[in-house]
Amino acid sequence: MPDQTPTVIRPVAEPRIVDAVYNHDQHDRIVRLVREKGPWEMILAQHFSSAEEVVATLAGALPEGVTPTFDMFLTPNFRGTLAKYGSCLYPEIEDCFLNQKFLDMVRGYWKADYASPDNMLFNINGACQSHDPAHVDGTTFRGINLRNTPLYMLNTMGKSGLFQKWQSKRAQIVTWFYKGTIGGGFTYWPNGQFAEPARVAAPMWNRGGVVENEMMFHRAEANGPIDQRMPKGLALESLFGADPDVADGWQITTGGEVIQKVPAQEMRLMLHWAAEIFMDYAELKMVMEHTDDLTHDQVFDTFIKDLRARGHSFEVPSDPIHDQGFIQLLTNVYDTGSPRIYPAEAPGPHQQQLAA
Numbered sequence: 001m002p003d004q005t006p007t008v009i010r011p012v013a014e015p016r017i018v019d020a021v022y023n024h025d026q027h028d029r030i031v032r033l034v035r036e037k038g039p040w041e042m043i044l045a046q047h048f049s050s051a052e053e054v055v056a057t058l059a060g061a062l063p064e065g066v067t068p069t070f071d072m073f074l075t076p077n078f079r080g081t082l083a084k085y086g087s088c089l090y091p092e093i094e095d096c097f098l099n100q101k102f103l104d105m106v107r108g109y110w111k112a113d114y115a116s117p118d119n120m121l122f123n124i125n126g127a128c129q130s131h132d133p134a135h136v137d138g139t140t141f142r143g144i145n146l147r148n149t150p151l152y153m154l155n156t157m158g159k160s161g162l163f164q165k166w167q168s169k170r171a172q173i174v175t176w177f178y179k180g181t182i183g184g185g186f187t188y189w190p191n192g193q194f195a196e197p198a199r200v201a202a203p204m205w206n207r208g209g210v211v212e213n214e215m216m217f218h219r220a221e222a223n224g225p226i227d228q229r230m231p232k233g234l235a236l237e238s239l240f241g242a243d244p245d246v247a248d249g250w251q252i253t254t255g256g257e258v259i260q261k262v263p264a265q266e267m268r269l270m271l272h273w274a275a276e277i278f279m280d281y282a283e284l285k286m287v288m289e290h291t292d293d294l295t296h297d298q299v300f301d302t303f304i305k306d307l308r309a310r311g312h313s314f315e316v317p318s319d320p321i322h323d324q325g326f327i328q329l330l331t332n333v334y335d336t337g338s339p340r341i342y343p344a345e346a347p348g349p350h351q352q353q354l355a356a
């Protein structure tokens, strides 16, 4: 019987929950920027170009006989990028990105000598459903990343635990601004995907977590009044921006038409700052000078050896990265499964459906 014991996905350290993450002035400038430079696109729209594409992706993930519809995926969740590839895209908030306090916090979290800010983004929404049972953020490895390797392979490499030595060390500081009182917390599984979860509950104002979200299952909970979580007229091209008629109000538009007004009280803003970590000077040098990068050959040799050791018999494909049978085998063997235990106050999406 082949061994398919899932790898436990657990962060380098227990997340640290901190208050007063941004100072007053920083928060003011970020919100002003979000109001002035918007409106902002849906998260989904930044990953897919059409509703059909989304549905096609969903098809494989559903039990047989269930026909996917776009509504199964669509949530009024929007995103903007503030910094990328180590550069801040808006000089007026550069101090938030090149943030000495944040660098200290992530170095402390990893017990590392060096950290370098990598990117910063925000998620923004009003009342919003969550279809996400929990996820881990995409991971990369020295020499193997999205520029040369498909996403499924990066995910499988991460889940296998076989390439941890080459995995990029990263930390994030995730900060929430949400005054609402219905849902809207953050659930996370710091002791592995099958253990009890932990939770940051709303309202949360300027409260954040120092985390390693590539190695910790987590989810944003649904929030806001249930009957407003799916505004009528919501589409892939919908946008979130400032309400020109209300000083602190927001609105969602589709094709220039306002489909929902979002009062400040119901707006949930999440700021996501991410840094790359280097334990010491030797590691910094090794990463930057590429002296110990993985190659595709190494990756497949490692997988093949491990599959054999686990008792799987298979033919070695000539083009493993595109071989459907081999991809399927890897996906099955290294599936870590998803969390099964949820906080009573924030049931998972499947449990919500059962209760409804």
Ligand SMILES: [Fe+2]
Residues within 6 Å of the ligand: 135, 136, 137, 213, 218
């Ligand atoms: Fe995430």
